[in-house]
Amino acid sequence: MFNLFYRAKKEVTEPETSSRQHHTLWGDAWVRLRRNKLAVLGGSIILLLALAAIFAPLYLKYDFATQNYDAILVGPSTEHLLGTDELGRDVFSRLIYGARTSLAVGLFTQLVVLMVGLPIGAIAAAAGGRVDNLLMRFVDIMYAFPDILLIILLRAIFGGSIFMIFLAIGLVAWVGIARLVRGQILSVKQRDFVAAARAMGGSGAYVTLRHLLPNSLGPIIVAITFNIPRAIFAEAALSYIGIGVRPPTPSWGTMIADGNNVIYAAPYLVIFPAIAIAILMLSFTFLGDGLRDALDPRLRR
Amino acid sequence: MGKYILRRILWLGLVLLAVSFITFSLMHLVPGGPWDREKELAPQIVENLNIKYGLDKPFYEQYINYVWNALHGDLGVSYKYQDRSVTEIIGTGLPITATLGVIAFILALVIGIPLGMAAALKQNSVIDYVAVVFSTVFASIPGFVLGILLVIIFSVWLHWLPTSGWGDWRQIIMPAFSLAALPAAYTARITRASMLEVVRQDYIRTARAKGLSERIILSRHTLRNALIPVVTVAGPELAFLIAGSFIIENIFSIPGVGRLFVQGVFARDYGLIMGTILFYAFAVAIINLIVDIMYGWIDPRIRYD
Secondary structure, X not given: OHHHHHHHXXXXXXXXXXXXXXXXXXXXXXXXXXXXXXXXXXXHHHHHHHHHXXXXXXXXXXXXXXXXXXXXXXXXXXXXOOOEOOOOOEHHHXXXXXXXXXXXXXXXXXXXXXXXXXXXXXXXXXXXXXXXXXHHHHHHHHHHOOHHHHHHHHHHHHOOOHHHHHHHHHHHHHHHHHHHHHHHHHHHHOOHHHHHHHHOOOOHHXXXXXXXXXXXXXXXXXXXXXXXXXXXXXXXXXXXXXXXXXXXXXXXXXXXXXXXOOOOOOOHHHHXXXXXXXXXXXXXXXXXXXXXXXXXXXXXX | OHHHHHHHHHHHHHHHHHHHHHHHHHHHHOOOOOOOOOXXXXXXXXXXXXXXXXXXXXXXXXXXXXXXXXXXXXXXXXXXXXXXXXXXXXXXXXXXXXXXXXXXXXXXXXXXXXXXXXXXXXXXXXXXXXXXXXXXXXXXXXXXHHHHHHHHHHHHXXXXXXXXXXXXXXXXXXXXXXXXHXXXXXXXXXXXXXXXXXXXXXXXXXXXXXXXOHHHHHHHHHHHHHOHHXXXXXXXXXXXXXXXXXXXXXXXXXXXXXXXXXXXXXXXXXXXXXXXHHHHHHHHHHHHHHHHHHHHHHOOOOOOO
């Protein structure tokens, strides 16, 4: 409650907030997040990997697709930091470009999730009654699907590009967010400031967009952070069974699948991408745990 | 209670009907048909095949036929393995998937509960620290990554266990553990949190005040109450295990239902895809129902209306 008033004040009188530091909801959360060492570690790894992936062409010696038949299955060396694969491609380069795939999947699926889940959850909560009932029963039905199998089926329907992978995973993962958004809004709806906004003549849409959604944001951000590694895992699993991204685009899942064929000759081909997935997922868990402690008001004393 | 179970079963029927309808519609959207081959079949043959399997009928008629047959235990024919029915194929995969799932589930409980208990009883000790690290790490490493790392350690480097296959007990160890690690981590985390909550309750102090031995307090009071949340998540966990088993089955070449599904998708085998998805949805729904009923039995405070 109080945080809200501080936020309102900040817009009107700037100096006030600068003399009293970190009293907004997000300011507080940021301070708490920074105190959490594991969350900082996780966030830094993700940021570092993202930067490494974005600027990959600037510093990598090798392309991810160039095949060198004079250097097939060469172990890690100074020439090839993490060795080369069965087609003579540089494993380090493929790993970095694979991070692009993983991070893109993680982020863009959440975009789909938000675009579908957020409105459905918000509409269900705001409308209530029969609409709410209908939407939530639909969500229940979606929950009954074994999600990875549904993703595979959607993938088979959509076919084609990497964007279709985002779509397939996103169209399955939105149900959790829809439920969460609905629950959050329903609980915020009971608060006094919402009644006040209504009393001042705010329309339903206005109250939903300006008051209900922003105040439900914390747990949604946390849920999204935990959803990202799940999407990354789903893509890796799809690529592993051979219906993920198309070669030669590197994906950690594809790299593991390919490496599996020569696992006795070159176990490092499997180890590096496996460890990369583990580290990335662990980083998101740390960050998500930190964000939850920092943002989720229910845990705040 | 009887009324509640009945209502749940009715709802389950509705959900399965909806799931089957959505899957059926989606399947017909998959580009290409079950008769696509490297070498194209003659149009007349395709037409005859379509007539034989009823694929020439309108969509709704196909669907109604399917549901009607499914209610009689006939999940239709596999287009890939034309000499076997889907019910038969799933029947051969089911015992394998179920065995793996149950072993992994027991493993998860056997690892998770004692670990969580030990961590809570000796809070801030080395055991607690180990338990927290274990549950954080294994809760975020996907099963198939773990499976592959296990293969490298125990098959490639140590030569202790076979990389894949099914039949020998040594072939069950790695897949079961890869599958069990995540639910074990979850169980440990929840057991720990809920034990820490329970040992601070007044009724534990009362039990101690009236002179009960620590052993009886632990078994009759602490554990019984602390395990309620563990049962709550056991249902979703088991469901997760069953769904998660498909990729583990693929890694270790285990001929279970999950591998059948993947083969079905590649072959556009409508019958097989449909059958496996329905089977999974059904299994998950039944497990959740059983857990909910058990929940009321373990925690008498819960009343269903």
